Amino acid sequence: MITRLNSRLHCFINLTGNFITTSFLLPSSSRLGFEFTPHSTSLASLLHSTSFSNNGDPPLSRYQKVTSLDHAFNLFDEMIQRKSLPYVIKFNQLLNAVTKMKHFSSCLDLFKQMCVIGVPFSKYSMNIAIKCCCQMSRTNDGFALLGCCFRRAVVPNVFIFSTLLDGLIHEDRIIEAERLFKKLIKHKLCEPDVVMYSTMIKGLCKFGNNDIAIGLLRLMDESGCKPNVVIYSTIIDSLCKDKLIEDASKLFNEMVFAKGIQPDVITYNSLIHGLCNLCRWDEVSKLLKEMEDLRISPDLHTFSILVDALCKEGRVDEAEAVIDIMVERRVVPDIVTYNTLIDGYCLRGEMTKARTLFDSLTSKGFVPNVVTYSSLLNGYCKSLKIEEAMHLFHEITRKGLKPDIVSYGAMLQGLFRVGRCGAARKFFDGMRAQGLIPDECTYGIISDGLCNNHQVEEALSLFHLVGDSKLNSNIVVYTILIEGASKCGKFDIARDLFQDLTLKGLQPDVQTYTVMVSGLCGEGLLKEAKHLFRKMGESGCPPDGEMDGRRYSLDASTLSMLIDEIADGSVDRSMLKLIGKLVPKEMMDTLA
DNA sequence: GTAGGGTTAG
Numbered sequence: 001m002i003t004r005l006n007s008r009l010h011c012f013i014n015l016t017g018n019f020i021t022t023s024f025l026l027p028s029s030s031r032l033g034f035e036f037t038p039h040s041t042s043l044a045s046l047l048h049s050t051s052f053s054n055n056g057d058p059p060l061s062r063y064q065k066v067t068s069l070d071h072a073f074n075l076f077d078e079m080i081q082r083k084s085l086p087y088v089i090k091f092n093q094l095l096n097a098v099t100k101m102k103h104f105s106s107c108l109d110l111f112k113q114m115c116v117i118g119v120p121f122s123k124y125s126m127n128i129a130i131k132c133c134c135q136m137s138r139t140n141d142g143f144a145l146l147g148c149c150f151r152r153a154v155v156p157n158v159f160i161f162s163t164l165l166d167g168l169i170h171e172d173r174i175i176e177a178e179r180l181f182k183k184l185i186k187h188k189l190c191e192p193d194v195v196m197y198s199t200m201i202k203g204l205c206k207f208g209n210n211d212i213a214i215g216l217l218r219l220m221d222e223s224g225c226k227p228n229v230v231i232y233s234t235i236i237d238s239l240c241k242d243k244l245i246e247d248a249s250k251l252f253n254e255m256v257f258a259k260g261i262q263p264d265v266i267t268y269n270s271l272i273h274g275l276c277n278l279c280r281w282d283e284v285s286k287l288l289k290e291m292e293d294l295r296i297s298p299d300l301h302t303f304s305i306l307v308d309a310l311c312k313e314g315r316v317d318e319a320e321a322v323i324d325i326m327v328e329r330r331v332v333p334d335i336v337t338y339n340t341l342i343d344g345y346c347l348r349g350e351m352t353k354a355r356t357l358f359d360s361l362t363s364k365g366f367v368p369n370v371v372t373y374s375s376l377l378n379g380y381c382k383s384l385k386i387e388e389a390m391h392l393f394h395e396i397t398r399k400g401l402k403p404d405i406v407s408y409g410a411m412l413q414g415l416f417r418v419g420r421c422g423a424a425r426k427f428f429d430g431m432r433a434q435g436l437i438p439d440e441c442t443y444g445i446i447s448d449g450l451c452n453n454h455q456v457e458e459a460l461s462l463f464h465l466v467g468d469s470k471l472n473s474n475i476v477v478y479t480i481l482i483e484g485a486s487k488c489g490k491f492d493i494a495r496d497l498f499q500d501l502t503l504k505g506l507q508p509d510v511q512t513y514t515v516m517v518s519g520l521c522g523e524g525l526l527k528e529a530k531h532l533f534r535k536m537g538e539s540g541c542p543p544d545g546e547m548d549g550r551r552y553s554l555d556a557s558t559l560s561m562l563i564d565e566i567a568d569g570s571v572d573r574s575m576l577k578l579i580g581k582l583v584p585k586e587m588m589d590t591l592a
Numbered sequence: 593g594t595a596g597g598g599t600t601a602g
Contacts (some may be wrong), residue, residue: 064594092594099595127595162596198597233598269599304600311601336601343602374602406602 063093069106072098076110080117092124104132121152127160134167142167158190162199169203177203192220198231205238213238214251229255233267240274248274265291269301276309284309300326304337311344319344335366339375346379351388354379370396374407381414389414405436409445416449424449440474447477451484459484460493473504479512486519494519510536514582518558526561533562554582 066072072094079086079094091114098107111129114121121129126149133142142164149156161184168177181200184190192200197220204213213235217227232255239248248271255261268291275284284306291298303326310319319341326333338361345354358376361368373396380389393411396403408431415424428446431438438446443466450459463471463481471477478501486494498516501508508516513536520529554562 087593089594096594122594124595131596157595159596164596166596193596195597200597202597228597230598235598237599264598266599273599299599301600308601334600338601340601346602369602371602376602378602404602410602 063090064097066094066097066101069098069101069103072101072103072106072110076113080113085117085119088119088122088125091119092122092128095125095128099128099132099135102135104135107132121154123149123154123157123160126154126156127163130160130167131163134163134170137171139164139167139171139173156190158193158196161190162193162196165196165203166199169199169206172206174203174207192225194220194225194228194231197225197227198234201231202234205234208242210235210238210242210244210247227259227261229261229264229267232259232261233264233270236267237270237274240270240277243274243278245271245274245278245280263294263296265296265299265302268296269299269305272302273305273309276305279313298331300331300334300337303331303333304340307337307344308340311340311347314344314348316341316344316348316350335361335369335372338364338366339369339371342372343375343378346375346382349379349383351379351383351385368399370401370404370407373401374404374410377407378410378413381410381417384414384418386414386418386420402434405431405439405442408436409442412442412445412449416445416453419453421449421453421455440471440477443471443474444476444480447480447484451480451487454488456481456484456488456490456493473506475501475506475509475512478506479509479515482512482519483515486515486522491519491523508536508539510582514554514558518555521558521561529558529561530565533565 063075066075075094079090091110095107095110095114098110108129111121111125111132114125119125126145130142130145133139133145146156146160146164148154149160161180165177165180168174168180177200181192181196184196185192190196197216201213201216204210204216217231217235220231221227232251236248236251236255239245239251252263252267252271255267256263268287272284272287275281275287288298303322306322307319310316310322323333323337323341326337338357342354342357345351345357354376358368358372361372373392377389377392380386380392389411393403393407396407408427411427412424415421415427424446428438428442431442443462446462447459450456450462459481463477466472478497482494482497485491485497494516498508498512501512513532517529517533517536520526520532
């Protein structure tokens with residue numbers, strides 16, 4: 001292990017060298033060049049200057065380099081108090097700067113003021129305003145602004161339509177997005193360009209339509225719009241997220257070798273992330289080496305992905321070493337990096353280390369966020385240190401943050417684990433009183449907690465009572481209930497649930513099958529267990545044989561049944577491979 | 593001279 005660690009670290013060190021310095025030099029020199037560019041003397045600008053002279057304005061960067069919201073408002077007030085208003089471009093630059101700081105609501109306020117004062121807005125300002133609406137999940141308001149465009153004879157262009165399309169996708173309104181996209185093409189309202197295609201492709205990928213996304217990629221190519229690295233990276237990332245690494249890699253090769261499009265750090269980050277999730281470390285190293293050869297330097301995302309993956313594997317020491325290298329290479333870790341490491345300590349139950357790092361964050365200049373707190377909460381709860389968790393939970397509010405469903409979920413899990421079902425109930429009620437809507441994960445925690453506290457009846461009645469599609473159509477919740485029912489001797493109910501989920505059209509996953517097979521074994525129904533295990537192999541579960549190898553395991557009695565099967569010779573190679581993947585690591589160690 | 597798209601954490 002030490003040797004492997006060293007070689008990987010050397011790889012990181014080598015590949016991060018040499019590339020950092022140039023990126024630090026670039027901005028200031030290019031800014032100089034920009035500031036001294038003389039103003040254009042075109043007819044358009046002469047016309048502008050008659051009504052909106054720039055009044056000897058400072059260089060443009062003043063509007064673009066706004067550092068805070070206060071700064072932006074002061075500048076805006078100063079602008080509107082002048083005798084003759086500055087160019088609309090300067091307003092747009094200011095609006096854009098506010099948007100970049102993610103103060104969408106304030107940006108809209110400024111936009112409204114502009115309209116009231118009578119600054120003649122352009123496509124640019126309109127697009128910024130529409131983007132603000134969309135980013136706040138108020139895409140309908142964005143469409144209302146589109147109406148204003150028509151009324152004010154501002155002809156919307158491909159930028160504005162792309163922004164609206166993105167807004168619909170952001171709100172998961174994929175059907176409407178698709179309809180809009182098709183309508184734009186059909187009625188020739190605008191010619192889709194590479195950005196619009198990439199937005200639509202992102203939407204398709206978001207809803208699991210990788211094949212259609214690839215279809216659209218082919219279509220755009222045929223219709224003369226050349227795909228670029230963003231388009232390919234979007235689909236590659238989606239394939240990686242679906243664990244379809246081979247398909248992703250095929251597309252990557254097509255992009256590089258057939259199309260001659262150079263990958264960038266984002267393309268590599270997606271691939272590395274996908275491989276990390278599958279624990280395919282050798283290939284991760286290979287990609288890092290490839291990046292080095294192409295002189296693509298790993299960035300904050302790359303390092304965060306590696307830190308996270310190492311932590312999830314329990315290799316926290318290596319994760320720490322990666323952070324040291326980051327610091328050495330002047331890639332500054334952010335709160336995400338540290339949260340990931342805190343989570344890594346918590347996963348291993350190293351709460352002292354987690355706490356120490358947490359306490360040191362402020363002096364490092366970081367402000368812990370709700371994710372930081374949730375990780376630590378989760379750690380305390382898993383270590384059954386409920387009082388510490390309670391204390392920390394109250395601290396979240398004291399620090400002016402709001403606990404979210406994940407924070408509540410951690411507390412619920414902890415309380416159930418120490419058998420405090422009543423207190424869990426109170427937390428659940430408190431959570432809803434805060435206006436937080438429980439998700440499948442919350443229901444999973446509650447079902448699991450109740451089952452483990454011998455309250456299977458409660459869990460089942462909750463399941464039937466809620467009648468909510470979230471709870472009733474989630475395979476994880478089904479699996480928890482099946483396990484709960486079969487472990488407390490209610491195998492009939494487990495069997496009913498299993499049938500029920502199939503009837504609902506849900507696809508049992510490896511965990512569901514494993515739990516059912518174990519249940520059947522426990523009931524002595526070996527024949528049926530064998531039958532179901534075979535069905536699991538035949539049903540193509542797990543798809544494409546790609547599993548992350550962390551979450552699934554077989555218990556001893558099921559394994560012993562399977563060993564009989566293997567001895568019989570009635571298990572084929574692919575099944576053998578699957579069994580291998582289902583055997584927990586600890587059990588392998590014991591056998592060895 | 594200004595506006596739209598892809599990667600990270602609980």
